[in-house]
Amino acid sequence: MPECRFLVLDDEPDIGALLVTAIRMLNYEARSVTTFEDFDRALAEWRPTHITLDLQMPGYDGVETIRALAERGSNARIVLVSGVDAKVLEMAALLGRERGLDIAGTLTKPWGMARLNEMLTRIVHENPLGADAIAKGIENDEFRLFMQPKVRLPGGRITGFEALVRWNHPRLGLQSPINFIPLAEQSGLIEPLTRWILGRAADVLAGWKSEGISAQVSVNLSARNLMSLTVADEFAEIVRARGLDCSCFILELTESAAITNLVDALDILVRLRLKQFALSIDDFGTGYSSLAQLQRLPFSELKIDRSFVSACAASAEATNTIRAIVELARRLELDLVAEGVETEAVERTLIGLGITHAQGFRYGRPEPAEVWSPRLRCQVA
Numbered sequence: 035m036p037e038c039r040f041l042v043l044d045d046e047p048d049i050g051a052l053l054v055t056a057i058r059m060l061n062y063e064a065r066s067v068t069t070f071e072d073f074d075r076a077l078a079e080w081r082p083t084h085i086t087l088d089l090q091m092p093g094y095d096g097v098e099t100i101r102a103l104a105e106r107g108s109n110a111r112i113v114l115v116s117g118v119d120a121k122v123l124e125m126a127a128l129l130g131r132e133r134g135l136d137i138a139g140t141l142t143k144p145w146g147m148a149r150l151n152e153m154l155t156r157i158v159h160e161n162p163l164g165a166d167a168i169a170k171g172i173e174n175d176e177f178r179l180f181m182q183p184k185v186r187l188p189g190g191r192i193t194g195f196e197a198l199v200r201w202n203h204p205r206l207g208l209q210s211p212i213n214f215i216p217l218a219e220q221s222g223l224i225e226p227l228t229r230w231i232l233g234r235a236a237d238v239l240a241g242w243k244s245e246g247i248s249a250q251v252s253v254n255l256s257a258r259n260l261m262s263l264t265v266a267d268e269f270a271e272i273v274r275a276r277g278l279d280c281s282c283f284i285l286e287l288t289e290s291a292a293i294t295n296l297v298d299a300l301d302i303l304v305r306l307r308l309k310q311f312a313l314s315i316d317d318f319g320t321g322y323s324s325l326a327q328l329q330r331l332p333f334s335e336l337k338i339d340r341s342f343v344s345a346c347a348a349s350a351e352a353t354n355t356i357r358a359i360v361e362l363a364r365r366l367e368l369d370l371v372a373e374g375v376e377t378e379a380v381e382r383t384l385i386g387l388g389i390t391h392a393q394g395f396r397y398g399r400p401e402p403a404e405v406w407s408p409r410l411r412c413q414v415a
Contacts, residue, residue: 041082340374
């Protein structure tokens with residue numbers, strides 16, 4: 035059972051006591067206060083995970099309390115309780131969300147115990163970044179496409195981008211992929227999310243194409259994407275519907291995923307190549323590939339893992355590893371990209387090793403696509 039501490043703010047002591055009793059019957063901690071001053075003190079000292087907030091408080095009303103919670107950066111899940119008109123209650127909830135608070139629901143007075151118990155149970159177990167929220171986020175177009183440039187060495191001319199996703203959560207703000215990609219993979223939602231990323235990247239490329247700008251975009255795949263025999267057709271349809279060739283895209287798969295699912299995924303990978311998608315092994319050097327296995331996979335690019343790249347200017351071992359990967363790529367006729375380049379010293383080392391393409395903070399952090407458009411126009415001009 036998750037650890038929960040409910041703080042109840044209600045100017046009527048009997049109502050507050052009833053709420054506390056109901057919450058404790060569900061085996062959660064709870065305490066009630068009747069003034070904003072006591073509420074503010076408990077907020078700082080007790081650090082509640084959940085709050086029930088009466089809007090109609092004398093002296094310091096619920097809207098002012100919402101403002102104060104936002105100013106204090108509260109991340110508690112909040113239920114607004116009031117006997118006011120339902121529309122006013124919903125507008126107060128909207129105001130709270132606009133201020134960045136996690137407004138989990140509303141409760142109209144008088145409320146029944148069954149309704150109260152249902153809501154309390156739901157808000158405790160509902161994850162604001164859970165599978166249901168991800169599915170709703172895809173449906174409501176809450177995700178945002180960011181891009182990080184890939185460049186040619188030497189010189190740093192932009193040749194393409196890696197498409198990266200961020201979640202602009204309506205209550206919690208911009209979320210890093212680490213907060214939702216693992217659950218999306220576990221729940222199977224990585225498939226519709228990948229289609230969304232590919233479609234949005236294709237929209238960007240189509241816009242650039244109309245301006246005479248040519249670039250390739252890499253899109254990350256999960257092993258889950260290779261479980262559907264129709265994925266090659268689906269991806270090709272997404273791209274061609276925007277008037278683009280599939281050769282505009284590189285599909286990246288981690289080394290471990292590619293090898294683990296080799297038998298099941300091989301026919302899908304071959305079909306993707308037949309449709310002119312390029313295929314890349316991401317994070318190369320961290321998995322368990324053998325030369326024989328790589329020869330069987332229809333990949334066209336290797337991305338050298340950042341752990342080797344970042345150390346190559348100071349570590350002979352990292353340098354020798356990259357040198358061996360360069361030779362392997364040459365024999366297999368694969369393109370090479372070094373990811374995680376941050377310093378001039380690393381860049382010079384990579385150029386000396388024969389690396390011609392790189393990616394990393396030295397050339398640009400992930401930014402919305404529109405940030406890169408002016409730089410690309412300058413390259414074309």
